Amino acid sequence: MTIKLPVCTCCGKTQYPVREICGECLSDDLKWMDIRAEGELLASVPLYHSLDEFFQDRLPWTIGSVRLEDGTVMMVNLGGEDMESGTEVSLSAEQDHKGRSVYWAHRKEEEND
Template identity: 30%
Template sequence: MSTEQPLPVIDHDSAPYWQAAHEGHLDIPLCGDCGKHHFYPRAICPHCHSDNLNFDTVSGRGEVHTFTVARRPAGPAFADDVPYVVALIELEEGPRMMSRIQTDDPEKVHIGAKVEVTFVKASDEITFPYFRMT
């Protein structure tokens, strides 16, 4: 069905991240050499280029770095969601990731708003980390 939400095509870099999300925790790569987290998951650290990486369960807390309220959907799959909030979340641990802000009132979302992760199951394999304002 072309109107279903597009699901991620999981690869070797991203498999542990999606597996963790499916189990209800947020795991992102942590570099064993420079000590920085990164997102999205890669085979080498984008900060220091080390391949000494391990997935680390992070707090799931962060703040809205920026966002947009989509008044027109990104294709028919999202037509029923309009208006919806797509945001870049800056995690407490540093990296930024894209997600949705779950809210009844998109006008309340603002840059700097504190958020925490909430998991929303999309299929038997995929659970998305969405965020809620705290």
């Protein structure tokens, strides 16, 4: 499974959060590429309060951080799924209700590996 993120053509660093200048070497030569979206759940936390109406109807809502195989750390949604730190996950991307890219972590299934 892959997701699209900008990658610096000078130093190879994946840019997350998405930005126009490389956070590593300040090059502006970034190219959107398919990134292998598999990694490890670092931490997760349930949210019990939100100012956003979308989430108010769905609380508690679990979010987490994932380190991809290339070292990029991303914020992800776990929704209602309960996962321990260290769980092997794959990510998917979709547009939220405001048209922004959001990422979901899914437990990697052994049989697909």
